[in-house]
Amino acid sequence: MSARSDQPFSGALYRLYTRRLRRRLDPQTVPHHIAMMIDGNRRWARQLGYATPAHGHRAGAAKMREFLGWCDELGIGVVSLYLLSADNLRKRDSAELADLIEIIGELADALSHEGNWRVKHVGRAEILPSELARVLADAEERTRSHTGLHVNLAVGYGGRNEIVDAVRSILAQHDASGGTMEDLAAHLTPEMIGEHLYTGGQPDPDLVIRTSGEQRLSDFLLWQSAHSEFYFVEALGPDLRQVDFLRAIRDYADRDRRFGR
Template sequence: MAKREIPLGEGVLYGLYQNRIRRWLSHQELPKHVAMILDGNRRWAKQRLLETAAHGHRAGAAKFREFLIWCDDLGISVATLYLLSTDNLTGRDPEELDELFQIIGDLAEDLSHFRNWRVQHVGSHDGLPADLLATLAAAEKRTEHNTGLHINLAVGYGGRREIADAMRSIVKKHGDEGGTLDALAEILTPELIGDHLYTGGQPDPDLVIRTSGEQRLSDFMLWQSAHSEFYFVEALGPDLREVDFLRALRDYARRQRRYGS
């Protein structure tokens, strides 16, 4: 029988290299919150001549689950996954969107039964189907007392929309309490706005990772990422390997964070 050729990334040397990075990271300060833009699912499906983009989205969902395991095993506390933007809701084919809604719902259901993870939907409800919203709400309810990895599922999410919603929430609360505009101007601070974001009460992401070689935020966590570190991976989303993630963490650990200075 012919010996199977070992693909790049599966050999002994690869494993030793990956373990060496892990050992180095065990002595470093890791991010508490990692945000992930897993981009390139549609291109991945197209390159493989698959019939629909849904094949890529399913592969991306499976990779998200792997990514969360990698985060959890390293003790990272919070992970935010960019699953569906507000722009996607108006810029994608309705049939593709319907398939994507189902894939996201399946992912949320799966994650809510896995380990001791806590699942939270961050995003607007506008434009999302009732059955998906019900699935996301059920996942939140089922995991609300879990104490493990906190997972934010950014669905129907837009950074500018989030800031606008935060401001509306602040103004409404202030008005309901009988406050004046002058008084609101006195108390309006970045901290107050942060408390009213979808991720209110959570630490901002220390590290934002994006796959597929694209180097832009695409309206993702605009407020929260003001002092984040960014890392861009050439691999398409479904092709992301654990070693790529470990390299991102190694790069993060080597940086001197300046927090805007």
């Protein structure tokens, strides 16, 4: 599904329409886990004439804090944010990457002080700059006992890497228990692999949202999104509005989820 943003409402009309959308949502049909791919930050900065992409990334980070607040208000339990891929670490311009790493660190730290939210890093910490890895680990530890909105920060993340890491974890665990390869092959299940993913123990995402009109998964939650619903928004990341979000939730609620049946 792809949605194009309308021309801006007037302030009063926008607030009225937003409240109307929220009232019409049935809490029973709201997704439990939303995965968000914020895209278009660099294009946003370029279109507004900023000298560097950092302005767009900073605006995108601010929008993600706002987005998490919208999710929390609706009672959504888990949100996964795709902030920095393993590919980004190899391919992005070094100056842009340095700015982005600083912005992600600031976001993670801020979220760890946001009420009762719980922050978890998903991705390979060993490929990150040591300072960013430390900030993410501190945010996770600081919020470990929190019971509110669970926020996964996908940083240094790759879906294929995650599956490889899960299989390696299973092999190591099985070897430590003295099991044979034949026994493992006979008993290996999708559920076992799921337990060893970075998101082990969490529900799979019900809804995956991507901004900027791009319609691809980009190596995000490949295993977990096997039965997810997808919603694509034309708005660039920093321009995402609450009404765009509520329309995505409304669209999700109207779908007949088949789960492969």
